[in-house]
Amino acid sequence: MRGMRQGMGQVGQGMGLMQPKKFAVPLVFVAIATIIPFIAPSVYLLHVLILAHIFVIYAASWDILTGYTGQLNLGHAMFFGLSAYVVAITNTMLKTPLFLSVLMGVASAFILSVAVGLPCLRLRGPYLAITTFSFSWVLFLLASSAMIWLSGGEEGVRGVKTFIVGTIPNYYLSLVLMLISVYILYRIASSETGLILKAIKEDEDAAMACGIDTTRYKLLAFLMSGTFAGIAGAFYAQYMRIVTVDVVTLELSASAIAFSLVGGIGTIIGPAMGAYILTILFEGFAWLADYRVLIYNLIIVSFVLFLPGGLMSLRDLLRRREEEGGGVGGA
Amino acid sequence: MSRSGEFLEVINLSKHFKGLRAVDDVTFSVGNGEFLGIIGPNGAGKTTLFNLITGFLKPTSGEIHFVGRDITGMKPHERVKLGIARTFQVTKPFKKLTVMENVIIAALIARKQGKIKEDEKNFAAEVLEKVGLLHRKDMAAENLPHGEVKKLEIARALATKPELLLLDEPFSGLTGEEVASLQEVIKSIHEDGITVILIEHVLKACMALSERIIVLNYGKIIADGTPEEVCMDKQVIEAYLGRRGLEFASG
Incomplete structure (x- = not known):
């Protein structure tokens, strides 16, 4: 027993040493993000960063369901897109106040996540992937042809109201929304709930044998994932002030996977990083945009082959090397 | 029909996979604090029986009662909550x-x-x-x-x-030394008052630990008794060694 207590003490100490480092990176990021409008007051740059913030929320929300819980979702755009459309349509056609439209948008994503989640609870592996893909495909078909009278198709729904006019205010609003969303998702992922979700991903039978109500937790993961994607979609609608069929495309669904693979699946922070980097990269090389699906697929394949843990695994690798180095030095 | 006296009761339990009767009308009970071994040749239905008791499979017919409660329709995690835990043969x-x-x-x-x-x-x-x-x-x-x-x-x-622990072949693939060390662990778990049901192919360990042994063959119970009784049972020897083996064993 004494050995055990000593062991626990060491763990505690180790974590104590980690704390300052742990907060350093996020603090530096927030500091830089806060002063960017002053040091680089380019409307275009800020616009790209606002989009990046939106996609960070979107990617992190995908990660809680697929990265943490292991439920492969190939149609994540459906939550983002439905919310964006509901905001745009209610706000422009029904003339509901924007704040109410946003609530309805997020609520619609929540309801859709229940509707998709419930049948998916009994499905595993490829069946689940096909089902999520099909749901998003149906939504795409509705928006692009069957219900074009409502969605406006390629033309989209125009004239959505915005909370605040101007790029700089929207930049700060998106920054705050992104930080809060990522923080909440990260806290959930690092909590007891996150550990339970991980167990379900590793082995569903073993999780059940541990007494976990896997059905309940999988549904919870669907709800969180869909709702946060809905928040991202609602913000997108009020910022862009136009919602086109782009928000429910296969391309957008694939981007969630590409963002997450680049950053590191199952880490929340990784997908957030991936979304940031890829969004900026694509906007910087605008001529690449037409090849986006192709590039996403190349990224997915090459990361799966060469760096399945994403950028976050590089950090772990460095840390391990540091520790090993320290160990040798100490001896 | 008061069943409250029994700890675990398996009543006319059957599980059919298409034509195969993996578990065929099995009835037995386990007392609180008992150590029960379940043995039988490959494919005798031992793991299927475990899956039925722990809720990972639904029976074709029959009932399972735990501390006086009918748990036949309960999900695995609900049974864990009641105090039934398991390990997996394939870890x-x-x-x-x-x-x-x-x-x-x-x-x-x-x-x-x-x-x-x-x-x-x-x-x-x-x-x-x-x-x-x-x-x-x-x-x-x-x-x-x-x-x-x-x-x-x-x-x-x-x-x-748990109050009831079901161990599915915990000794398989272990070295002699590991078997001995794990045997001690399982013994001490039982001594802590946990009821244990053990499926095992390593007969020596199973015989040493169990107070009572049930032998399954083709989904049916063919023997139920102390390790000594079961070892002497003609049907059991036949199931393991075949008819010739029985002739050989009886000289």
């Missing part, structure tokens, strides 16, 4: 998680259900100490040697704070 560790985290997950649920009052980390450490894995607590489960994965399975089941 199922949470590979990417540490040994400690593997056990903490089960302990966490036990704490939420009010079965343990203490912090789940302390409880998990106690359980790891019990099975002799505490020195591995920070290792990823996927890096454990096979013998210790078997112990981890048991630790995880123990962390659910």
Whole structure:
């Protein structure tokens, strides 16, 4: 027993040493993000960063369901897109106040996540992937042809109201929304709930044998994932002030996977990083945009082959090397 | 029909897969604190029986009662809550998680259900100490040697704070030394008052631990008695060695 207590003490100490480092990176990021409008007051740059913030929320929300819980979702755009459309349509056609439209948008994503989640609870592996893909495909078909009278198709729904006019205010609003969303998702992922979700991903039978109500937790993961994607979609609608069929495309669904693979699946922070980097990269090389699906697929394949843990695994690798180095030095 | 006296009761339980009767009209009961061994040739229906008792499979017909309650329709996690825990024949560790985290997950649920009052980390450490894995607590489960994965399975089941523990071939693939050490662990678990049902191919260990043994063949119980009685049973010898073996055994 004494050995055990000593062991626990060491763990505690180790974590104590980690704390300052742990907060350093996020603090530096927030500091830089806060002063960017002053040091680089380019409307275009800020616009790209606002989009990046939106996609960070979107990617992190995908990660809680697929990265943490292991439920492969190939149609994540459906939550983002439905919310964006509901905001745009209610706000422009029904003339509901924007704040109410946003609530309805997020609520619609929540309801859709229940509707998709419930049948998916009994499905595993490829069946689940096909089902999520099909749901998003149906939504795409509705928006692009069957219900074009409502969605406006390629033309989209125009004239959505915005909370605040101007790029700089929207930049700060998106920054705050992104930080809060990522923080909440990260806290959930690092909590007891996150550990339970991980167990379900590793082995569903073993999780059940541990007494976990896997059905309940999988549904919870669907709800969180869909709702946060809905928040991202609602913000997108009020910022862009136009919602086109782009928000429910296969391309957008694939981007969630590409963002997450680049950053590191199952880490929340990784997908957030991936979304940031890829969004900026694509906007910087605008001529690449037409090849986006192709590039996403190349990224997915090459990361799966060469760096399945994403950028976050590089950090772990460095840390391990540091520790090993320290160990040798100490001896 | 008062059944409240019995701890676990399996009543006319059957499970058919298409034409195959994996478990065929099986009836037996287990008393509180008993150590029951279940043996039988490959394909005798032992693991299917475990899956039925723990809720991983639904029976074709029959009932299962636990401490006087009909649990036949309950889901696996509900049975865990009542105090039924299991290990898997093909081990199922949470590979990417540490040994400690593997056990903490089960302990966490036990704490939420009010079965343990203490912090789940302390409880998990106690359980790891019990099975002799505490020195591995920070290792990823996927890096454990096979013998210790078997112990981890048991630790995880123990962390659910069970009253009834079902062990599915815990000795398979272990070296002689590992068998001896695990045998001690299982013995001490039983001595703590936990009822144990053990499926085993390593007959020596099973015979040494069990107070009573049930022999399954083609989904049916062909013998039920003390290890000595079962060993002498003609049907059992025939099931294991065939008719010739029986002739040979009886000289």
